[in-house]
Amino acid sequence: MTERGLFSRRGLLAGGAALLAGPAIGTALAQSVAEVDIAIIGGGAAGIAAGLRIAQAGRSHVLLEAGERLGGRARTDTAFGLPVDLGTASFGRAGSGLASAAGAAGLPVSGLPGDRLYVDGHPASESAYDGFSAALGRARRDIVTAADAGRDVAVARVLPPPGPWSALAAARLGPLALGKELDALSTLDLALRDVPPDDATSPLGVGALIEALGAGLNRQTHATVNLITNSGRYHTLSIAGQRTTIRARAIVLAVPAPVIAAGAIRFNPVLPPRLLAAFRAFPAGTLEQVGFLLPGNPLELEPDEGVLASRDGTAPGARLRGRINGSDLHVLTFGGAPARAIAEKGEAAALELARAFLDRAFGGGVGEAVREVVASRWSADPLFRGAMASAMPGQGALRRLFGDPVQNRIFLAGEYTSLTDWGTLAGAFASGEVAAAKALRVVGGPA
Secondary structure, X not given: OOHHHHHOHHHHOOOHHHHHHOOOEOOOOOOOEEEEEEEEEOOOHXXXXXXXXXXXXXXXXXXXXXXXOOOOOOOEEEXXXXXXXXXXXXXXXXXXXXXXXXXXXXXXXXEOOOEEEEEOOEEOOHHHHHHHHHHHHHHHHHHXXXXXXXXXXXXXXXXXXXXXXXXXXXXXXXXXXXXXXXXXXXXXXXXXXXXXXXXXXXXXXXXXXXXXXXXXXXXXXXXXXXXXXXXXXXXXXXXOOOOOEEEEEEEEEOOOHHHHHOOOOEEEOOXXXXXXXXXXXXXXXXXXXXXXXXXXXXXXXXXXXXXXXXXXXXXXXXXEEOOHXXXXXXXXXXXXXXXXXXXXXXXXXXXXXXXXXXXXXXXXXXHHHOOOOEEOOHHHOOOOOOOOEOOOOOOHXXXXXXXXXXXXXXXXXXXXXXXXXXXXXXXXXXXXXXXXXXHHHHOOOXX
């Protein structure tokens, strides 16, 4: 089938089976208007999940991705001759539609060991690990207690008095998980977040897994939607640099919340003021990944083992995932101020920060072995503008607005739309399935 035939009205309405069998849509579209049951904007986990559900239902669809490939913030690159996820690198399997979809597609999923704790350069004793776990548990209980009492204040204001593990517990809850300090996080929003641990990955790379799931969808990359117009029974989508417009009976809008908040997509009529205020109340955190080789396994880690570290009662500022797929490849995740430095200054800052972290966390000149790094810069990428979206203090209740339809036919999807699974890859995938189900009801259900 030619590119024009695939994107013609007849091609788009041919049904899910034919669409799944077709190739990707090219970037040059010859006709002026195309019609489709449901348009999906954004090719990350949420958009792909929506596309899979809609294709299964036999409804015509098109998935429009502004970037050069699918996957969103789950992106697998090649560095040092190895696949490396410089983005989302794990997900939860418990009740996960993502894990089920990967299994149905025959894509490999592997388990992850739990995090190891290092204290002052050495593996922690059992009593030290128990002390840290207890401190983390107390902090979480106090957050939930405050939220139950109606106190949606900064998380930092409700934590217990400082103790031996307070700094590491605070880092684990805030900068290392969400890319923000606890004084910038809503107590209510964090209390509602109740997610299973990220205990799975893929030897392909999580980004490669997500991209493979979307490979059969009717899709177009390099397709930046810059205007959505409510035309009554249809919404019309305009794509930057293309004469073709798309008319859709329903839309799944699966782009990151910071992109919408920044006004990168215009709406006619404009979004409701309350919804716009909600987007602005959920700024993105800052998380950046740094990959490097550490030969000889000096830290004596198991394959894919995570590491949290404490030195002199403080948190050195990153989380390590070691020996990716059993190799010498390691990845550090920095959050907050160090991540902002990486986003602004690139790999020179990343190399300096990685070496400093390794020396401080583990001692023995471990950092000197790192000669070269690769680094993400999600916060500087206009297609993402940061990591997950979390509420400012006092604004946690606004997250519920993201589950409501917009202009009756637009349904939001993405990690930020879930009340309890926000900020996770599994939550993003589930949100796409939910949005697709709502869109399908608008167009009359399965074909």
